[in-house]
Amino acid sequence: MTKNNRGFALIEIMFVVGIIGLLAPLAMLSFTVARERSQETACLENRRVIEGVEQQFQMSGGRHSATLYELIDAGYVKWDGLCPANGIYAWVPYPEDNPRYHSLLGCSIHGSSSLKKTSSGISDNFDDLNSDGWKQVGNWQVTSQGDYASYGSTRAGTYQRSYFNEQELTDFDVSVKGILATGSGSFGLLFRMNYNESKPQQANGYALVIEPRPTRQDPNRTLVTIKDVKNGKLGTTRATIWRSGSLGGASYEQEHELRVSAQGNTFVGYVDGQEVIRYTDANNRYASGAAGLGVDKGSATFDDFQITYRR
Numbered sequence: 514m515t516k517n518n519r520g521f522a523l524i525e526i527m528f529v530v531g532i533i534g535l536l537a538p539l540a541m542l543s544f545t546v547a548r549e550r551s552q553e554t555a556c557l558e559n560r561r562v563i564e565g566v567e568q569q570f571q572m573s574g575g576r577h578s579a580t581l582y583e584l585i586d587a588g589y590v591k592w593d594g595l596c597p598a599n600g601i602y603a604w605v606p607y608p609e610d611n612p613r614y615h616s617l618l619g620c621s622i623h624g625s626s627s628l629k630k631t632s633s634g635i636s637d638n639f640d641d642l643n644s645d646g647w648k649q650v651g652n653w654q655v656t657s658q659g660d661y662a663s664y665g666s667t668r669a670g671t672y673q674r675s676y677f678n679e680q681e682l683t684d685f686d687v688s689v690k691g692i693l694a695t696g697s698g699s700f701g702l703l704f705r706m707n708y709n710e711s712k713p714q715q716a717n718g719y720a721l722v723i724e725p726r727p728t729r730q731d732p733n734r735t736l737v738t739i740k741d742v743k744n745g746k747l748g749t750t751r752a753t754i755w756r757s758g759s760l761g762g763a764s765y766e767q768e769h770e771l772r773v774s775a776q777g778n779t780f781v782g783y784v785d786g787q788e789v790i791r792y793t794d795a796n797n798r799y800a801s802g803a804a805g806l807g808v809d810k811g812s813a814t815f816d817d818f819q820i821t822y823r824r
Contacts, residue, residue, distance in 0.1 A: 552597040553623050560602065560618040560625075563590060567615050577615045598622050605642055613659055617641060634685070634821040635677065647805075648713045650674045650745065661815045663808040665698065672746055676706050676713065676805035677820065684823040687804040688772035688783075691815045693765050698811020699724035702773045703742065704780070705802035714745045718802050721773050721782040721790070722747065722809070723763050733762030739780060739792040747809060752792035761789035773804075776823055 563581065566589040570578050581602055584590045594602060600622030607614045617640050619625030627640040637646065640659045647653075651673030652664045663673045682705070693700045699722050706718035724736045734757045741748035756762045761784040763769050772783040778797035782790040804820055806813075 549598070556596045556598065556600065556620050556623045559594075559596065560620065563594070563602065563618050564616065566590060567618075571615070596620050596622060605640070607642075607659070608657060611658060613640060634819065635679070636817075636819040637677070638817050644675075646678055648676045648678045648708075648710075648803075650714045650716075651808075656814070659816070661806070661818070662812070663700075663806070663814075664812050665808050665810065672810075673808045674703060674713075674716065674742075674745065674805060675807075676703065676708070676716065676803040677818070678803065679820075680707065680803045681801055682804060682820065682822075683801045684776045685804065686772060686774045686821045686823065687819070688770060688821075689806060689815050689818045690768055690770050691806075691813055692768050693723075693725065693763070693808075693811060693813045695811040695813075696765055698813075699809045700771075700811065700813040701807050702771050702782075703803075703805040703807050704773050704775050705799035706742065706805060707799060707802045716742060716745050718742045718799050719751075719780065719794075720747060720807050721771065721780075722807070723769070723771060723784060725763050725765055727764065731757045731762075733757050733764050735762045735784075737761065737782065737784070737789045739782060739790055742807075747807075751794070752790055754790050756784070756789050761785070761787040774823075 563584065566584055567578060570584060570587065570589055578584050581594050585594050596602065600620040602618050602620055604615050605617040605619050605625050617625055617627065625641040628637045628646050629635070638659065639655050639661045642655050642659060644653065644655050644661065653673065653675050654662055656662050665673045687702055687704055689702060691700055701720055701722040703718060703720050706716045708716035720740045720742050722738045722740055726734050726736050728734050734755065737754050737756050738750050739752040740750050763784055770785050774781045778795070779793045781788060806815055
């Protein structure tokens with residue numbers, strides 16, 4: 514009886530080594546990505562803790578801390594105050610007389626985004642003083658007060674738009690708080706918007722348009738419409754209604770909450786929690802798309818933008 518003592522051939526060893534060589538970078542990449550995500554999550558938690566203890570420091574001492582190290586020295590922060598990825602923390606520079614002063618902490622590596630994405634939706638209150646995640650057409654900027662502002666023109670055809678850059682939304686609610694800051698024009702919400710990344714100005718979709726038309730007898734008289742947006746401009750009116758007073762009316766220079774519920778081919782518009790308009794598109798021309806903000810022939814500021822997915 515003989516034994517087969519054949520070992521591995523050189524070509525077999527080289528083959529195994531080659532496979533290991535291919536898999537090792539992939540494993541290292543996965544490890545690196547997982548570590549970076551863990552550090553980012555830990556950094557965000559650190560910043561939220563510090564923001565909370567800053568409030569405690571202010572309430573107990575009657576003033577804000579001079580630096581982060583003052584919180585550490587006073588025992589409010591129980592570690593060295595550093596990001597796990599060795600980033601440096603600093604307060605977002607709101608003016609000292611702003612209520613948001615020392616309210617949002619940033620990291621030199623992970624930033625200070627107030628944009629939040631969860632399994633239930635997306636929100637942005639612009640407290641980080643930037644507009645990351647938004648695609649803009651026209652003159653938009655985040656103010657030092659943490660508002661998202663459109664500085665438009667009263668000329669015809671100056672429709673300012675800003676889309677949150679996520680175009681696969683189907684059924685969802687989108688809401689925002691807004692102030693129409695001039696004595697003319699309209700503002701509203703965009704939904705199911707479709708556009709080419711390189712040509713956002715040529716977007717198509719729908720718009721809820723709120724246009725105050727005050728009279729001496731009715732200062733809250735408002736024209737509410739749902740319109741097509743065609744090649745980036747307000748187009749055909751699909752539904753229209755007049756509202757006033759507590760029945761969904763809007764006023765200049767006052768904050769109003771606007772909301773659109775898009776489910777299937779039916780769209781419902783709200784002003785300050787009051788249903789004001791409803792439209793069903795029998796052709797369901799835009800089954801999905803981005804949500805955003807629109808201002809026509811005027812200027813407006815926005816805050817507390819939110820998208821909630823409908824299951």
